[in-house]
Amino acid sequence: MSHSDAVLHLRGESIFVDDIVVTPEMLHAFPLVSTIAHGLIKNIDFQAAQALEGVVAIFTAANIAGENQIGNASVGEELLASREVLYVGQPVAIMVAKTPELAKQAAALCQVEYQILEAIFNARIADNKGLHIAPPRTFAVGNVDNAWQDCAVIVEGQTESGAQEHVYFETQIALAYPLENGGLKLLSATQSPSFTQKIIARVLNKPMHLVEVDVLRLGGGFGGKEEQATMWATLAALAADKTQQPVKLALSRSEDMSFTGKRHPYSADFKIGLNAQGKILAYQVKFYQNAGATADLSLAILERTLFHAGGSYFIPNLKATAVSCQTHLPSNTAFRGFGAPQAMFVMEAAIFAAAEKMGLDASVIQQQNLLSEGDYFYYGMKAENARAKASWQQLQQRLTGQQQAIAEFNCTHRLEKKALALMPLCFGIAFTATFLNQASALVHIYTDGSVSISCGAVEMGQGVKNKLIAVAARVLSIAENRIKIESTNTTRIANMSPTAASNGSDLNGQAVLIACQQLLASLKKVAAEALNVTDIDAIRIQQERVYVKDVATDLTWSQLIGKAYMTRTSLSAQAFYATPDIYFDRSKESGNPFAYHVYGCAAVEVTLDCLRGRYQVDKVRIVHDGGQSLDLKVDIGQIEGALVQGLGWLTSEEIIFDDSGHLKTNDLSQYKIPDIYAAPEIEIEFLNSDNPAAVLNSKAVGEPPLMYAIAVYFALAKAVQAFNPDWQTVYDAPFTPEKVLLALYRKI
Amino acid sequence: MNKISATFILNHRQVTAKVALGMVALDYIRNLQKLTGSKQACRTGDCGACSVLLGRHEKGKLIYHAVNSCLLPMAAVHGCHLVTIEGLNTAELNPIQQAVLDNGGVQCGFCSPGFVVAMTAYFLNAQTANLDEFVDAVAGNLCRCSGYMGIKRALRQLLQQYPLNNSENRLQDLIERQILPDYFVAIAPRLAEIPILKTPSNHDAIMVAGGTDLFVQRPQLLAASQLKLLESNQEITLTQQQCRITASTTLETLKNSPLLQSLFPQFKKEMEMIATTPIRQRATVGGNLANASPIADMAIFFLALAAQLELRSLNGETRSVRLQDFFQTYKQIDLQAGEQIAALSFSCPPQPILFSFEKVSKRQYSDIASVNSALFLELEQETIKTAHLSAGGVAAIPLYLAKTCAYLQGKAISNEVVKQAVNIAQTEISPISDQRGSAEYKRLLLRQLIIAHFLKLLPDLLNAEDLL
Ligand SMILES: Cc1cc2nc3c(=O)[nH]c(=O)nc-3n(C[C@H](O)[C@H](O)[C@H](O)COP(=O)(O)OP(=O)(O)OC[C@H]3O[C@@H](n4cnc5c(N)ncnc54)[C@H](O)[C@@H]3O)c2cc1C
């Protein structure tokens, strides 16, 4: 019987890539990286590095047999810079040595001569110079230009939201082993095994079937290993292929933080118009996304920004424009929420600004404009099973008297202020690149009745294994400990989509469900024959026993599997799932891009120490529309974890580059993720509802709850206002203790 | 020779490691012993994923603490019981592991072994069951996945399940409750048999106390250098109104000192704002001062107590220097080659001491200060007889605000005096903008902290509204 991953973790017995015992023959690779943000490589002097005892080889772009391109979604992303470097930390060459220390030492010995070019770090400046990853896109409904004249109140403003480092606990790492016949096997900490395979094949000029990528689990991903694990796996693969020896490449925390991309910082301009009662008539927004050096996933992220520009609200006239701006920073990338948090922050800022102007609490505007059943999103999709209002109302019941209590507290406390802010949520589920919404699964039943499942989902702490086991156990009606989820491997599952967009268990769960149903159908046939029953539909398996018309028989699961084998029935099934009814027409920016939406609402309460500018998020109450959970513990953990991660983005997690593009906050002593003291008490209630659009009526949960944390910003803003009514509200996340203190004492 | 031969008990086995003096325990246990349950996620002491228990005889008793193995020099492991997560496992999940599992405290699992180790350390050391202290015991462990609620639920459940009575024989008790495996029974006598290691002293050797700063800043250098591990001799004494603290006293010992807690009523809370439990277990007062970081918390604390340092040269000569003179320019201190800080002392006036320590950082706990400050006041009625004010993060060194102190001397407490003091302080500082905040912020923050000192110490004599 197998233990769950959690049991192994708690015993320190689970294996991550860095835990794999390597032989002394293992070589170690480390990149020589650019120390300038933008420039041309004039010359590299490798002499000293080559002379270092223990250095085995050094490779540059010139050694690449295939294409020097690692971008999935776009071109222009080099594995090793061939001519031009675009950011500090960009690999220029790869050192291969007998120990990791030697490889690093070798990199430090290389002398690179650059011709320095102008470097730009700010999205708006890049925009001014026309440095765009792609032309801007606009989603629109109604006509904002005509609508302004009907508005009683119009407010304009600007917002900023900062970058965020993933801080997955396991840093980027890969092991590459040369196989016979030019093949390679990679053990990589990637969310995208198939993409990694594809890129390695492309770079090394090999057919994909010669490259096997295997992923046992990740120590956290959060999007940071969706696109950006590829670089390290490919460098290791290149070195292993060239040297024909196994190669390990592992980044330390500060290297990882310095070389890899983050959540995109956004700058935005908004204009919102409302009638006198607070009904939003028009909303216009322009987003400037700081993409960093290359496209990476920026355009897909930008698209999701556009999909979530309107938040959880119905707005009859809306125009959202977004542009991805190229700067000389490490390419920013996927991070839980994928552009949606940045969009919703602006929407909430606009509402907050309008409320301020109207002398209302923002919740008055929020509530009036929540999406209703049957409303159309501005991108053409109809809101079905819309639960924005239901979750808002259920949450209100838990807040009775709360605003009153806070007002009283603030009256009696001069140096401390409390505030409460609400955040309604609506998040679309599906890859917005429609073709990615596919998955397959391979299920084996062994003759002892134990079950092995392979699929395209990568376990990274989000509990997808638990959920897949739950699906299989339910369909086959067997004990969960009979089921094992195998590593994610490109030889067992081909062409898998990344585990991302919150729908790893939606897609793969459906594929597993179908495969198990196929097996069940043939097992029923075997049972019918064994029990001499003609009506196959009368056969049922329940808790590892065969029933005929609800009457238990003596035939157990194990015996049934034995009979199936002896009667030469296949005990393996392969299944494929593609999400139905989704499409999007980019020429019209309209369609049905999502399988469904996740709704919910959160209330965040903060206390602010107005003398010192310190604050505490005391409590977060959440009503979450989670469907019929496949694993309640997992879903609760995802909500709690996402909330706290979002809280970090809005409070203490501040990414600072110096003027030359070097990351200053490059370790955990400088970059502060929430600790146990910073984490609030979190109370979650679920809206118990079905979701016909996903496996066994469940709902995706990974990303959406991160956005509940947006209310933290506005709760803090309210608390500041309670102390300093003169403060001109600014929307500039994260709201660090520094910004809070300066706001508390700013006199206009 | 910069190798040592350290003998210790690793989980249940006695081992002798012939390794570089400056190798850290994490590399030894992961790379040489292939015990991969301890994870590395930062190597700067910030995350706790590498936590291990270090057990050793202290004053005749076997004491265990959780420490960060990424900053633990192997030289410090000799004669100890080093326990990794593997050494806590029994056939079934132990009650701590079970509680974390049942309460949903595990996601990607990379932090999980570290949490189990830290929680075990709490059970080994806690006097009474107290949730705040349990939380503090795991506050050096970060988790990026779970949001900590699962951990908190587990802590609450465990405290209910296992009320800790101040048992004399905690180890035995924990073995009976299956929180510790049986083999812990026999560790004490086995450790007693390991002979003491003599390290030859060397003029050029880098002095290592707790190593919590050195191994963050210069791990590569240390791996290849001569090191001199300073002996631990932790003493906090009070004689004739002189409080003396030996340099090797750890910050955790300091925090738990009944003497200091009685002198400074807020002491424990203030110390909890400094680093984390496992770092405090290793970090010493001497290291904090010698390090001379402009925001060193102990430096700021003791500057406001007008502390004196006792310095001792290699041949045993001692001299005394005022702490405020010890810090010269950025990271330059009044310390000759081979000289070490032996102790620190300050005079305690008759009770009650008016003393306030303030610290604000980006993250409230386990973070380096943006600005910190301390104030000591001695009053005669409402007149200031003596004032010592210090501030960190506002200059190149931990700063004693001499002009402000001189101004305050002899003044009757009033709002105006405080305001004036705040203004004078502004003329003494020269903060720079960096990751910890802009110069503008640091100026404002110091103003606030000085006001906070006075409001905290003399609430009845001042008007908060007017001071703001
Ligand atoms: C995660 C983490 C959090 C931290 N948080 C804080 C914090 O909140 N506040 C804070 O102030 N600091 C903090 N620190 C910094 C630091 O660890 C402490 O200042 C600590 O007190 C240093 O003591 P140590 O014994 O470990 O010094 P070591 O690292 O051993 O030594 C530091 C320096 O002092 C010298 N030295 C040590 N002892 C003596 C002596 N007796 N005489 C002469 N020289 C000596 C050493 O040669 C070395 O140059 C933190 C560190 C970490 C890793």
Ligand code: FES
């Ligand atoms: S690895 Fe993070 S504290 Fe040691």
Ligand code: FES
């Ligand atoms: S479970 Fe992933 S870091 Fe804690």
